[in-house]
Amino acid sequence: MTKVRVKSDEPFEKALRRFKKKCNKEGLMQRIKEIKHFEKPSERRRRRLAKAMARAVLEGK
Helix, strand or coil: CCCCCCCCCCCHHHHHHHHHHHHHHHCHHHHHHHHHHCCCHHHHHHHHHHHHHHHHHHHHC
């Protein structure tokens, strides 16, 4: 987890800028974008099947 300590006399914008730099350095945003925008076809099928099964179970009750 990325943490940034804010000093008592430090402006919020400066602390936010340090936080963003730290996240970029760790590659956090890049990993989130990769996960968010690409999904393997097999994973997509598995997710859709699980969703359909959950829907069928709810309709069956």
